[in-house]
């Protein structure tokens with residue numbers, strides 16, 4: 011009987027030693043110590059052993075059980091350590107490897123040009139104001155001397171929200187909003203988005219404008235000329251010439267369109283300036299007394315100038331871009347050039 015236990019011990023020792031994986035060791039654990047295992051079976055049938063043999067037999071059984079248990083544990087430990095070592099080897103993170111390059115983004119060309127223009131005017135003492143993009147018909151048209159049936163309304167293809175509410179077609183309504191809530195002297199620029207129902211190489215339904223105006227006693231057209239000259243020279247270079255051409259806007263009197271000498275051919279004539287040597291860049295004029303009345307100012311007391319320009323247009327002239335739609339197609343090959 012004791013021999014039986016000795017041979018179990020030898021066999022188990024042999025098998026555990028020969029096993030070459032954690033799984034095999036675990037199978038041996040089940041074989042010997044599991045619920046239906048060999049050792050467990052012997053423990054269960056201990057009661058059937060005759061009382062005189064039971065003591066010795068039990069003691070040896072216990073020793074064999076501890077022996078197998080120890081061997082199994084040691085072997086499991088060895089295999090687990092080996093496995094851990096293997097994962098450490100294969101899944102090692104090398105912190106000295108260079109990281110992935112994430113290319114830095116940059117500001118959109120419209121934003122870059124807008125920021126540059128805003129910088130020029132703030133350096134001249136203008137401060138920045140904003141108005142709503144969803145605007146009352148009153149501010150967008152009426153207060154700018156364009157009553158409901160005024161033909162000048164046709165110049166701008168308006169998105170109407172209701173009969174009295176529009177998407178602003180220009181930044182000029184900010185003039186009246188600011189004047190209504192402030193007293194002169196005023197030196198303001200108002201950049202922002204504007205909307206027109208129009209689309210081709212030079213028109214898109216949403217674009218940016220920058221409005222500027224100055225109101226005080228004794229403001230004249232020469233103040234307008236001086237300010238615009240500084241602006242043009244800063245943005246396009248000091249050798250750029252300006253030309254004031256008579257024009258019409260309902261909210262200015264007199265009105266002018268301002269051209270600059272062609273930035274491509276320097277005035278010699280090319281396809282960009284259609285051989286005229288000049289490029290139209292903005293609209294301007296002396297604020298119409300009717301607009302002052304709408305804002306509650308006494309036109310006998312105050313005068314002022316105003317101007318408005320398209321930001322994308324300035325960017326197109328500055329960088330020689332011939333299609334305004336490129337700005338908002340989000341083609342990286344285009345955007346990366348700025």
Ligand code: DAH
Nearest residue numbers: 180182293294295316317318
């Ligand atoms: N609001 C005009 C437009 O969108 C631009 C403009 C012209 C603004 C003359 C002005 C101005 O302030 O005096 O076409």
